[in-house]
Amino acid sequence: MIGDWAEIQFTGTVKPLVATVTEEGVESKSEGEPIHGEDVLVRSAARTPLPAFTEALRGQKVGQELTLEVAYPADFGEPRLAGKTVSYDVVVKTLKRKNYPKKNAEFAQRVGDYESLEDFETKFRDTSPAVRSRRAESEAKDKMVDALVSRYEFPHSRIFRAAAGGCAA
Numbered sequence: 001m002i003g004d005w006a007e008i009q010f011t012g013t014v015k016p017l018v019a020t021v022t023e024e025g026v027e028s029k030s031e032g033e034p035i036h037g038e039d040v041l042v043r044s045a046a047r048t049p050l051p052a053f054t055e056a057l058r059g060q061k062v063g064q065e066l067t068l069e070v071a072y073p074a075d076f077g078e079p080r081l082a083g084k085t086v087s088y089d090v091v092v093k094t095l096k097r098k099n100y101p102k103k104n105a106e107f108a109q110r111v112g113d114y115e116s117l118e119d120f121e122t123k124f125r126d127t128s129p130a131v132r133s134r135r136a137e138s139e140a141k142d143k144m145v146d147a148l149v150s151r152y153e154f155p156h157s158r159i160f161r162a163a164a165g166g167c168a169a
Helices: 051-057 106-112 115-129 129-151 155-163
Strands: 006-012 019-022 025-028 035-043 065-071 085-096
Touching: 006 051, 035 051, 035 085, 051 065, 051 085, 106 115
Parallel strands: none
Antiparallel strands: 006 035, 006 085, 019 025, 065 085
């Protein structure tokens, strides 16, 4: 798969855990209804619980059809697939690539009223939720410490005030 994403269509059949041998040959019943998927996006470089899809799609092109088997772990999140093996028929419908804009002054002006990329980055850092959260937390801690110091006389605070030129009580 050449690209960041593949859009696929698939049909899957759960392979039977038990097969019966009769005079006509091996009989096996598939468990449950076939599994269908239309326009499903599979990320090529993602850490997925099912690397079988990304491995099978590697090097494929639009329109290609392939068959693959996926053995699901017993602790898989979907109970009807947990511990089972599924045979999939897959069609690669499209390949997609994520295109990032170039970071430059033109980008900064398109996303807002910024004079330059540096202006955008500075304002973004200053207004990002993480920065605001840390700043608010720090200010709250400072206010709490100031309130405690102003309300209570700590044994060492007299020494520090005297050393700083303040009055000792």
